[in-house]
Amino acid sequence: MFTLEEIAESRIVYLRRTGAYGAANNNHMEKLKSWAATHKLLRPDTAVLGIAHDDPATTPPHACRYDTCLLVPDDTGIQDPEIRETRLTGGPHAVLTVPHTAEALQQAWSTLFHDLTAHGHALDTTRPVLERYRPDLLAQHLCEICVPVH
Structure with missing residues (x-):
């Protein structure tokens, strides 16, 4: 089951990888x-944070984009040409905590959107879905999927 959380607008830095997820x-x-x-x-x-930009069911594996992100203070200077930056749009998210295994993540992704709809929530397609890896949860072999909702 998921909880609702307001995620604040934030500055993020990221590395982009293109290729099959995994x-x-x-x-x-x-x-x-x-x-x-x-x-x-x-x-x-x-x-x-991890942001998968493409649906592997409709995007060829070689074209799937994945951003690995880190929230940083607004006054942080970034001087590395490989590191990109942008703003993460804030707002309400449905947060699902799952075991940090490929199987558990795949299972969660396969049912999550149906479960949201069943509970009266709609996906906000203007904001990305986030995978959130917090050290305290990773120590318990858990991670979170944060889905932007209306």
């Missing part, structure tokens, strides 16, 4: 975390 996304996430650690942006409570 294990390579984890390597990409480690690359961003390493970069963030060297720039003193990675604290023990820092959440990393």
